[in-house]
Amino acid sequence: MKTEFGNHGVLPPPYRSKLRPQELSWLTTDQIQHLLKVIAQFSQNPHVLSLTKICLATGARWSEVEGLKLRHVRDGKVSxxxxxxxxxxxxxxxxxxxxxxxQHLKEYNDFSFSLSAFRRALDESKVELPKGQAAHVLRHTFASHFMMNGGNILTLQKILGHSSITVTMRYAHLSPDHLNDAKRFNPLRLYH
Known part of the structure; x- marks a missing residue:
């Protein structure tokens, strides 16, 4: 989606809540692939690629992922x-x-502070983001793609750890079935 903030998604006004519009931008699939490639090729920090992948796969905040220890990685899950x-x-x-x-945590024991290395890789990738976006774009990217791929809004709320569904609702319009449920579930559908 081409927007005023570059070639990435930005949620429309009703879903912005109290957040600035740039806080809700996300990366396209092509941008994700490009960013991962740049990190793999250019980052000298051994943690950035794994941290980025975990953020994109879970919607976790960068700081939450940096806090992971081997004991938090069990049975196909990260806690x-x-x-x-x-x-x-x-x-x-x-x-x-x-x-x-x-394997990474067995080798390194933990993730060191790596946000500045991620920001350098993001700059190197030339992906244009609004100022102050940095790693939080990974969380919005997860949530946006989750909904665009047909994910359930209540499941997304649990995954992101939002205490209120109101915060999660800013992603609802990205669902491919957004508002189509009115056609499918209204009482008159039985008579047509």
Missing amino acids: FHGTKSGKSRSISIADDLFQEVS
Whole structure:
């Protein structure tokens, strides 16, 4: 989607809530692939690629992912503790990513502070984002793609750890069935 903020998505006004519009932009599939390639090729920080993949696969905040330890990676899931809401949550990830993260944490024990290395890789990728966007775009990218791929809004709320559905609703319009449920579930459908 081409927008005033570059070639990425931005939620329309009704879903912006109290957030600035740039806080709700997301990366396209092509931008994700390009960013991962740039990180793999140019980042000297050994943690950035894994951190980025986990954020994109789980919708977790960068700081939550940086806090992962090997004991938080079990049974095909990553578990986040000390989250913004104060509640722990576990999210299933693909087998190959699970193996990658497990191996990484066995080798390094933890993730060091890597946000500045991510920002350098983002700059190197030439993906245009609004100022201040940085790693939070990964969370919005997860949520946006989750809904565009047919995910359930209540499931998204649980995955993101939002205490209120109101915050999660800013992604609802991205569902391919958005508002089509009115056609499918109204009482008159039985008579036509």
